[in-house]
Amino acid sequence: MTPDQGAENEVRLELNGITKIYPAVIANDDVNLKVRRGEIHAVLGENGAGKSTLMKMIYGVARPDAGEMKWEGEVVHVENPAHARSLGIGMVFQHFSLFETLTVVENVALALPGNIDLRDLSIRISEVSHKYGLPVDPQRLVHALSVGERQRVEIIRCLLQDPKLLIMDEPTSVLTPQAVRKLFDTLRQLAHEGCSILYISHKLDEIQELCHVATVLRNGKVTGDCIPSKETPESMASLMIGKELPVCQHEVPTELGEVRLRLNGLTVVSDDPFGTSLKNIDLEINSGEIFGIAGVSGNGQQELLYALSGEEPLTQNEPIVICGEAAGRKLPDARRALGMGFVPEERLGRGAVPQMSLAENVLLTAHGGGMLNKGMIQFEQMYEFTRRCIDKFDVKCGGEKAAAKSLSGGNLQKFIMGREILQMPKLLVVAQPTWGVDVGAAAFIRQELIDMRNEGTAILVISEELEELFEISDRIAVIAGGKLSPPKKLADTSIDEIGVWMSGMWPDSGKADAKSGERQADA
Amino acid sequence: MNLDIIESILFATIIAGTPLIIVALGQLIAEKSGVLNLGAEGMMAMGAVAGFAVTFHTGNPWLGVLAGMVAGALMSLLFAVVVLTLMGNQVATGLALSIFGGGLSAFVGKPYESEVLEAVPTLRIPLLADIPVIGPSLFNQQPLVYLAWALFGGIVWFLYKSRSGLLLRAVGESPSSAHSIGYPVIRIRYMATLFGGAMAGVGGSFLSVFYTPLWVEGMVAGRGWIAIALVVFATWRPFRVLVGAYLFGGVMVAQFFVQGSGLDINIPSQFLSSLPYLATIIVLVIISRDQNTVRLNAPVSLGQSYRPDA
Known part of the structure; x- marks a missing residue:
């Protein structure tokens, strides 16, 4: 035009x-x-x-x-x-x-x-x-x-x-x-x-x-x-x-390893009156693949993330299997111990404590890596890890003692991603990995995810940005109205098809009743 | 039990609930704007002593109420300057205000400790007061009782029918949104806080001018705190504040009646005295446990300082 x-x-x-x-x-x-x-x-x-x-x-x-x-x-x-x-x-x-x-x-x-x-x-x-x-x-x-x-x-x-x-x-x-x-x-x-x-x-x-x-x-x-x-x-x-747009190198996965995350009919009734209940979600994610879940926000992503992270543990163990161990009733720390890393959607408040320094925020999830000795903080290790994270992920900040809230959204996201990635989890659950992050940093984060996959980590990415999911995922599914669509190999689908699925209309969906925002006002 | 007793219990219940209604509705307005003023107890004490002193010297109870209102408003102005202009912590400042008000009122009120005011006659509303039982107890009452009802009606109208009330609720929910669409958040919070203080002062003066009517140090006796609790447990809804206040008043009067009746019961009087507090909170917790209601009515920004960025 x-x-x-x-x-x-x-x-x-x-x-x-x-x-x-x-x-x-x-x-x-x-x-x-x-x-x-x-x-x-x-x-x-x-x-x-x-x-x-x-x-x-x-x-x-x-x-x-x-x-x-x-x-x-x-x-x-x-x-x-x-x-x-x-x-x-x-x-x-x-x-x-x-x-x-x-x-x-x-x-x-x-x-x-x-x-x-x-x-x-x-x-x-x-x-x-x-x-x-x-x-x-x-x-x-x-x-x-x-x-x-x-x-x-x-x-x-x-x-x-x-x-x-x-x-x-x-x-x-x-x-x-x-x-x-x-x-x-x-x-x-x-x-x-x-x-x-x-x-x-x-x-x-x-x-x-x-x-x-x-x-x-x-x-x-x-x-x-x-x-x-x-x-x-x-x-x-x-x-x-000011420079060329970085491009992600995304090779086709060679072979998949063992199943790192399995959901068996995960059903969660939301007690939030405005929440979405999860309905019978089945899912398997193997080592060495990135599995993307698309969907318009408010269709159960929050509930799924809370269930996966352990912030809202289930009443039974079986529906969530992390690295071969039924973990539905386990709390976040126990799930981390099984090898799961987690990056929530809200950086401030859930991903990081705003008033605390970056180093202290590292301690919150990465304390397993030698930062504690009989319950005492090993400050050297803690600062060393934090500096490594800041350097490797090019986090612009006032040093390891800067408060988390002093960072811009994109930088904080890089830091949180870095913190989880450096712990080398076997399974990484990420929500909105590049939300509000600039192009350069977004490409960097995506590349990191792909590199992790190549090293054998199983990665679940829940994102509302379809382009992103299409850039990095190996398989993709849609969440709508608390139901999960069957997964599709990336090569077998298109942005348009997934877009239609996002309003809850996939084959045999039984009308997933998506909160698609397409409702007519007078309906 | 004969009708006379029921009538007098009902009469006393209404009176006992009235100061709570006035104070709690004032606090409700302040809290709806996002300001949590825990200083109600101190503001009531200042209202009580100012009201008593002015009534004592002028002989006019209405000037006393006015003085109480001014005293309460001045106390809340002090609070507002600290928390809204200087961004002080609301909880700490409110607690300090309560202690300060208690101490200052005792100091100011020392000369009046042995004085007594003339009881203010009740105001009889023709026709309505002729209804058996409830007529005399509801419609032959202290004038401030009617004022509390008018206040209730006015606040319901203001909050849910007027544009200003809508704005007030909006500020309490999201001061940053209100600021970004161009409303003076701090000024609105000042006005709401001052209104809350003025009403706390009126409630205090009701105690010393109409209810007892005398001045004793510590006579507010926790009513400021129960008013704050009422607002919370009533999930910031005026009608529930009304119900809660009368419930408190009713149990208060009933336990006085039991204690004074000489009935041979084996319940420690301390337990009876604590009943009004317990009963009010238990009942309000039960009627307010619906999460949905809480989420829709609680001011999200309650107790948080807001500094608009320029």
Whole structure:
């Protein structure tokens, strides 16, 4: 797609020399950016490149230290988000800014000025959701919505304010391929109606498909402007990370070893009223393979992970067999002792204790490796292991004594992956291995997983990013509505097929009743 | 048991529950915004002594209630500055406020220790008060009893019908989301905290001006704590606060009645005195064990400091 005669179109937003300095880091350094009417403008960059900070300043959540912002030709100082909204700027946040215990209509009302009749607003929500193909039920509580539905609520909330500029921060990280296509249709329709869109992403293929123009950021600076349709993913990647995009070396597995993880009819009734119960899951993962589980979040991944990690032990031993030993009732530490490593989805809180140092976080799961002597901490070993992990996995941090929460998401993920990998587990269970991690680091983590597989580790990867699963898995299955589809060899399936399965429709699925987010609002 | 006794037990129950309702509803508002103020006991004590002193000097119990309200609000302002502006720990600050209020009220109230106020006459509501049994006990009551009911109605309306109430709930659930869509989280929390303090002051002044009516050091006797517990065990829902408060009042009065009746029973009086606390908590725990309800009503950010990033 090409910009429709961009030059004659009026410039809607113009940033000149925007600079933002945080105590430890220059988040934005002399950034210039022009967005025209009806233009879908990509802001491309790795995690920590300063994209989100830049957007926060446009939306009035943060203020620039230098530089000026022009809105429709006039210099403005955006005081706060309400001011931005009154100018016609709307934003869909990466980590949604919704209130879970409120209904959809209440959430929308909070973002609109003045006193609003909730009944009228429900009708308006239904109208907008119809017009743009964003089905959602105004009366439902947000916590009961799928991630895709939540995103729609955020979009509708913006659309109700007739925005002239819509900022989308990493909008596709949580959607199925089909939902992504729908979202793109909606965005194109909006752009066609004259709305400008700032599209923040690090996914090159999406930007090529959707965006007219791209501005690339690296370390807070603009490294280039380009027209994505005229670039190759490689050329954009080199603008973004300053070097060639690393490619994973993925050979076909030679032969599989023994079964390292076996699930025998794993059934877990969730006691969380908003959770998903697991229904009769069978699975076998052998040494030397990567098994991927795809699915839209909220379809039982959390429950499966809790059952596997031992955070929610079962009442029986038999359904989970780890390295030949029935372990359903074992607690996390006992499962680690059997040779299982585990990387949860939430880095802070489950993967690492935010306030504790990296070294102390190492001790939490890696204490088996000689770091304890009769219950006393061996500080030398602990620091040595931590330094090794920091070096090998190129973790950018303030040393082994830095608090876990001081690291950026991507760096912390590298650290946690490193911590588990260095323990050389026989079985590794990983959730969202590269969620929010930049391209370079993501490729690195994937390569590490593949290398581990080649050395004979059995790896289970649960991810919502299909491309990732297709890049590294040997076999793949889908979880939907708490049921697991039959596994497929990667060569025998396609992204489209798995995408359809993600809504619960695989052969003999007996209608898995997926929380696919494809529900009609009026159903 | 004759009707007169039932009538007087019911009458006394309503009165005993009233300060708890006022204080707990005030705390409910503060907690819905995410602020946990454990200083209710101290704020009530200050409200009680201020109310008593002003009523004693002016002879006007309503000026006393007003003074109690101001005293409670000032105490909570102190708390709010520490936890909302200086980002102090809410639990520690609240505990300190309780101790501080207890001590300060004893100091301020020393001159009034042997004084007694005139009892404030009850306010009879025509017609309704003529209903047998419940009429005289519910509708020939202390004026503040009616005020507590009005407060209850007002708070239910505010929380669930008004936009401001929606905003308050939103701030308590996710201050960062509220901030990112442009609401002044800290200012909203200040207002909610001040309201909580003002109501604690009113509850305290009710004790010293209407209920006893005299001032004794330590006369709040744990009611501030039970009010905080009520809010939690009522899963932050106003109606359950009401039920819990009257339940507490009822058991309190019933055990007084048993102790005073001279009935020959072999139960230590200490056990009887602890019954209201036990009964209230047990009943509320039982009616509130539904996880779903708790998750939908508990303010997620309760007790956590929030610092908006600029």
